[in-house]
Amino acid sequence: MILRVLIALFFIQFADAQTQDTLISKKETKPPQETIISDTLIDGKSQVNKAVKPVEDSLAKNIFKDHKLAAELDEKWLNELYSSSLYDTIYKSVSELTYEDVYYPELPTDTLKKRLAELNAKTPFNIEYNPSLENVIKSYLKNRRQSLERLMTLSHYYFPMFEKELDNYNIPLEIKYLSIVESALKPRAKSRVGATGLWQFMFATGKQFGLDVSSYVDERSDPIMSTEAASKYLASLYKIFGDWDLALAAYNSGPGNVTKAIRRSGGYTNYWNIRPFLPRETAGYLPAFLATMYIFEYADAHGFQPQRPEITYIETDTVRVKHMITLDQVAELTGVPIEKLQFLNPSYKLDIIPFIKDEDYVLRLPREYIGVFVNNEEKIYAFAKTEFDKREKPLPQFFETKSRIRYRVRSGDYLGKIARKYGVRVSQIKRWNGLRSNNIRVGQRLTIYPRKPAFSKAKASTRKKATNAAVGKKTYKVKNGDSLWSIAQKLSGVTIQNLKDWNNISSTKLKPGMILVVSKK
Secondary structure: OHHHHHHHHHHHHHHHHHHHHHHHHHHHHOOOOOEEEEEOOOOOOEEEEEOOOOOOOOOOOOOOOOOHHHHHHOOOHHHHHHOHHHHHHHHHHHHOOOOOOOOOOOOOHHHHHHHHHHHHHHOOOOOOOOHHHHHHHHHHHHHOHHHHHHHHHHHHHHHHHHHHHHHHOOOOHHHHHHHHHHHOOOOOOEOOOOOEOOOOEOHHHHHHOOOOEOOOEEHHHOHHHHHHHHHHHHHHHHHHHOOHHHHHHHHHHOHHHHHHHHHHOOOOOOHHHHHHHOOHHHHOHHHHHHHHHHHHHOOHHHOOOOOOOOOOHHHEEEEEOOOOEEHHHHHHHHOOOHHHHHHHOOOEOOOEEOOOOOOOOEEEEEHHHHHHHHHOHHHHHHHHHHHHHOOOOOOOOOOOHHHOEEEEOOOOOOHHHHHHHHOOOHHHHHHHHOOOOOOOOOOOEEEEOOOOOOOOHHHHHHHHHHHHHHOOOOEEEOOOOOOHHHHHHHOOOOOHHHHHHHHOOOOOOOOOOOEEEOOOO
16 A cells, blocks of 8 residues: 555656656747737727847947967057057156155266256257256156166167258257157057147148048058158247257147247247246146157166167168058968067058059068068969959948048947948047047037048938938928927837837937838838
């Protein structure tokens, strides 16, 4: 009897377990709910609204991983060129100089006075001692020693080319130190207001002195061309003011701000007398320049030991390109590391050297690779052409600087959407407009250099309507009192966002008589 009871209990538990497994299996295999039944507020009837999955912005999600070897290369001095931290540090130090007393016993005041007098005797700048300059110098020596040592390493590459161009225009060679204050020797440096390159040219000023900007090339980032332009600009400023201190102040803030400071000071023409009346950043500009000059000139006395660069300017040469080619292709065929090619050719924004009629675009290479390139030009260009022909996505169209536009941010805009509209990168929009984050606001004006034509909203809307009519899409004529919400409620499976996307509109305001596409098919 007991045995029968135990057997019966076993079969009951087994049956319960099977039932539970069946329920779980059914629960797991049940298709997901595809529709939501809701009551409409318009006609009292029930309707079916399809659940719409959100569309992910492909530019908002980073799915890429860093390359291990490239991450290791970040530790090399070469990548200091592309690191914005050093540039940001210098920019901040210039704009926020406080001139507070700094305790630095390694540099006695008497020693500093003697050295400044020596510098003053051999340069055209006014380098007389004053407590403010002493505090800036000591602050740099105490707080920025490591950054300055890295800059000294980079200067071994850049300063020889600077000195050559400065000498051609009879500019004091000490002006080379200005590039450190301006850009921390970063050719692609971009300020919050859009000034770009080693010498921080604004777009209009760069154009004035012969520096062009296109979809592929920004000559403000070319070390030689930008230095030549800076020499011309400084020469013109010196001709106006007759004083190098004032010429530097005008280079930073514009001649107008300097002449206003002269007026407000009562007619003084000495930089230190008009400094209180200059913009805050310009007020710290010359002290930062003079402090940098002193430290570089007396680097040995302060125990700086910069590394020697991997390559110097004299060890490089250029070759004029005859067909479009990328730095990646050059690296693959010649064996020159891509990081070194980017360092030597910073003006090519997309790492692509274009071939444009009547333009002389050059590739800078280490001297030992020039012969290899020239001796195999036909094969190299044939390889490049084959690679371009295989590209699924065409290269961006070449646009001159006149294609620059001012875009007004609309409701529903985000940087990824705007970037796709004009064929550019989010990072480029941020650089062009000095944006620190992806946040933008309605009504904000953005400067954009498009890589594909952008049509006006009216033309785009007209073109889209014609296309819709041609393929027989359903339309709806807006009536008084209609809204996107009320129209969407009348249509099965249509959302407000669908109506916005299908009709290329960003706001929710409608006008009676408007024709809206209300069906995707």
